[in-house]
Amino acid sequence: MRKSLLVAALLVLGSFGLAQVKIGINLELSGRFAAIGNQTLNGIKVANLQTPEVLGQKVELVICDNETSREGSIACAQRFVNEGVIGVLGAISSSMSIPAAEVLQDAGIIMISTSSTNPQTTQIGDYIFRMAYTDDFQGKLAAAYVVKDLGAKKVAIFRQIDDDYSYGLAGFFDETAKKLGAKTLVQDYVANTVDFTAQLNNIRSFKPDAIYYSGFCAEGAPFMKQLREQGFDQQVVGADASDDPQCPEGAGAAFDGYIFTGFATPNLIPDPEAKKRAEAFKAKYFEVFKDAKPGDFNGFVLAGADAYNVLVAAIKAAGTTDVKAVRDALANIEHFPGVSGDITYKGTDGTPKDRTIGFYQYKVKSASDWTKIELFGKSTAEVQ
Numbered sequence: 291m292r293k294s295l296l297v298a299a300l301l302v303l304g305s306f307g308l309a310q311v312k313i314g315i316n317l318e319l320s321g322r323f324a325a326i327g328n329q330t331l332n333g334i335k336v337a338n339l340q341t342p343e344v345l346g347q348k349v350e351l352v353i354c355d356n357e358t359s360r361e362g363s364i365a366c367a368q369r370f371v372n373e374g375v376i377g378v379l380g381a382i383s384s385s386m387s388i389p390a391a392e393v394l395q396d397a398g399i400i401m402i403s404t405s406s407t408n409p410q411t412t413q414i415g416d417y418i419f420r421m422a423y424t425d426d427f428q429g430k431l432a433a434a435y436v437v438k439d440l441g442a443k444k445v446a447i448f449r450q451i452d453d454d455y456s457y458g459l460a461g462f463f464d465e466t467a468k469k470l471g472a473k474t475l476v477q478d479y480v481a482n483t484v485d486f487t488a489q490l491n492n493i494r495s496f497k498p499d500a501i502y503y504s505g506f507c508a509e510g511a512p513f514m515k516q517l518r519e520q521g522f523d524q525q526v527v528g529a530d531a532s533d534d535p536q537c538p539e540g541a542g543a544a545f546d547g548y549i550f551t552g553f554a555t556p557n558l559i560p561d562p563e564a565k566k567r568a569e570a571f572k573a574k575y576f577e578v579f580k581d582a583k584p585g586d587f588n589g590f591v592l593a594g595a596d597a598y599n600v601l602v603a604a605i606k607a608a609g610t611t612d613v614k615a616v617r618d619a620l621a622n623i624e625h626f627p628g629v630s631g632d633i634t635y636k637g638t639d640g641t642p643k644d645r646t647i648g649f650y651q652y653k654v655k656s657a658s659d660w661t662k663i664e665l666f667g668k669s670t671a672e673v674q
Contacts, residue, residue: 310350314370316380321358322508333594344605360389367393379597384408384455391418402597408458412640421593423645427670429462437470442499444473450505451478460504484512506531511540518544538660546654553589554646558667564631571629592630644671
């Protein structure tokens, strides 16, 4: 009898020792955006290795692959509601983040999109946050660069009309370019387009000085191949969705010289202390993922890590796993020392107060021989 009681007591104590804080991970781990999704997940995993516990409890990552589909993202969000997670990290894209945010806001569960840049995402409600900048800043910075720095007077804009991110970003770029005196011509396409002949024929008589591409690499690879094959040699500028190995590996030398904006890598972060944190995290990343290629580490990795870091910090600040208390603590975070830079949510709509956008350029000899060159960084505060 005494032995049975002792065993029962040990089992109870053991259950307390194994108490866990569940954090949901809603990412595009397969499908069109799988490369970025897995890079983001790896950043989260390393951050979890560095801080595996909070309030004396182990942090459990509950991972759900949304398969790069709205339906999959909604299904992941509903699963997390049923499982009682304290918060959700992801999705990466706006088209997958927005429908998930609607489910999680209604359920009163915290969501931090790692890289959704559509301003609408955090407008859904007070439980929704992001780690990225927004497309009004990204579009304005890119347009200023194309018109002022490159001197383009006419710009052709290619946007994916059935994607929230691509469509919205192209709109901000178009608006700013026109304000700066440039003429623009917008061309639309849809997901999985492989033939851009009609769109390229449409811009031929327009004779653009530069081309802006706000889409993803799945369509960007055939687009760039056909663009160069048809004799267009203008400078092409893309956005953060181009920060993906699928671009140079999918179209090879057609991407040589391609410029794009994206999350700042360690060298482009202006704050010296933040740069040190980013470099230290980078070293840890390659220690954990020994087979990773240099191109596998980018701003999406840092964004994933910091989405985890700020949620754990908010739980610690709240001193409880009560979701509302954690949400309130997250909304009041100021100057959190992130690996992606200083993070402040206080007084914002869930978008960090200041982010650094990097400008990069691909140097490509072939699909298997390419590098990403860091050009410079720009603070979103510069265009506020």
